Amino acid sequence: MHVTRSSTTEREAKLDAVHEQLVAAVGALTTDADWRRALEFASRFTSRSFSNTMLIYVQHAAAFEAGTVPEPVPTYVAGYRQWQSLGRQVRRGQHGYVIVAPVTQRLVATNPATGPWRRLEPGERAASGETQRSRLVGVRPATVFDVSQTDGDPLPEPPMPQLLVGQAPDGLWDGLAQQVAERGFQVERVPDAVTIGGANGLTDYRARSVFVRDDMDDAARVKTLAHELGHVMLHGPDNPDAVQHRGIAEVEAESVALMVGAAHGLDTSTYTVPYVTTWASSVEGKTPVDVVIETADRVRKAAVTILDRLDTVQVGNGEPPGLRTATRQPPAAPVASQRVPARSGADL
Template identity: 60%
Template sequence: MSTTLTERQARKQAEREAKLEAVQQRLTTAVEQLVTGDDWRRALEFSAKFRSRSFRNSMLIAVQHAEAYEQGRVPTPFPTYVAGYKQWLTLGRQVRKGEAGYQILSPKTARFATSTPSDPSSWRRLATNEKAQPGETVRTRMTGVRLAYVWDISLTEGDDLPTTPAPQILKGEAPEGLWDGLADLITEEGYELRLVSNATAIGGANGLTDFQTREVSVRIDMDDSAQVKSLCHELGHVLLTDPDSPDAPFHRGIAEVEAESVALMVGAAHSMDTSAYTVPYVTTWANTVPETNPVEVVQATAERVRRAALGILDRLDTHQTATGAPPGLEPRVPTAKAPQAERTVQHVKPSEAIGL
């Protein structure tokens, strides 16, 4: 009987290891498919959105959700909210009957104790419910991994979840002359401006700055105000995010907060309200910065943003709102601009812009 039990345990262990190996292979395949810079950027953005998960598990979730989409099990190709079975129950939602979860790797941990923490060989593993001896130091360590399962919200049903505001694409006309002025500044900084037909051409974004090719791309299937806002955002990246600059931000979230905040300030100086897009966008990206909160991120970037925005406004020959000086001290005519560099605007088809 003991032999049968041992065989059963061995078979169970072999099955567990096979499943883990399959998951690892799935992950390896997913990473191997990240062969272009644009794919890698999207992967990092997805990981930032699901920052409570490791990058490895974020990729596993993405791959399995894409498979579920191809099978017609979920309505969208990208996951939104993902949680474990019991977590969904606490939110008043139930996994639909028969819906298989997405496999992820969860750490296995154990408690270790010692009276001499400085001696690595002195640590002993505590059994379940075992208490350490008086004076001993106890630490929890990862001892391995196990399979766990999570479900996208589209695989559940029940109570509605509170939603956070999403960035709203701006509508309407842009301030007169602002597009041309910003485009000239981008050219002066040594970048070529590319106009692409839609977001697909630049990986789903509204605009994109490529520091290697020194190109700025903006989609033109939006209203003029949204195009100008995106162009100003990309100019913010040109001025503040250049990886060759020693002052470049160390985190993508900070870079996005800075660039979008510049767009907000420049827009406000032209009586263009970008807050419907900027506030949710900045909040989302600020949330990705580790060991801080969104308010702290915005505060920490405020002075750099202000200097960059003022530098842009000083170089623009546009009608701007009052600067805060008393009446009579406001400049009556725009400040003269330096001679403009010749600007080249290239219109490209989506297929030509993929990979920027």
């Protein structure tokens, strides 16, 4: 496909505008409560990067203030054609939310260890004996829409966590403990905080042990175990960032626990996450906004890894139920007079 200079300039201008919006959104996170709310929101949209969840959040909030969507928080977001595949149509006059999508190249090689790697042309398939991989070559602006901006077939209702105060979801402790064990650590329950120096939990990297105090309710125990699993995954002695910036370890571990808890419907209002900007400004060579985004992406990656391996009832990842198995053929593209683009958000 031929790309003109004007279309490239338009794309770059849109990406610049999206970046400015992202910087403003992250810069507005000025307290630990702001950080907690951002992570709680991200826990409901784990299929998206942290940057894209922030972009969706601020654009949906603006749409709510303008009166074009009925609720202040989005529920499910998807691209234009993805909604069509589910039998739903973006309503005339609705503006989608611009996010950033990856642009990749498909490469093949007969010997992946030595190369050379050859780029596949559009529609071309790897030949017999060739190994294929994808390489990120850039980003592009893309558009998604909330379900409240669409009409059509009803979506299936997925099961949702139903918890009492202090209760932990069925199977969550065992699932977290299994992941701790798979990383070579042993989980030990101790009688009280005095045993481990006044803490709720403790990770001993030398002894390869994770300790959790037993005199707490179920919800507090699984929250603490998720916190310590975050330490196991992110903060071993070989992690130079955790050593150089002492605040990073507790921020990230508690943030992982918060996302895991929020994804299971647990009350996270009491989670004590020290806001990341208390140390972000001290990282040389990076702006505080860059550090916040990088931290959030590390947290998200760890939390998603944990959540994907749990056999528990969770709140969902922001994708419309049934999207990945949808087989419905999309109807014709909208007429030119509509404000919604015909190909926005495809294949996100």
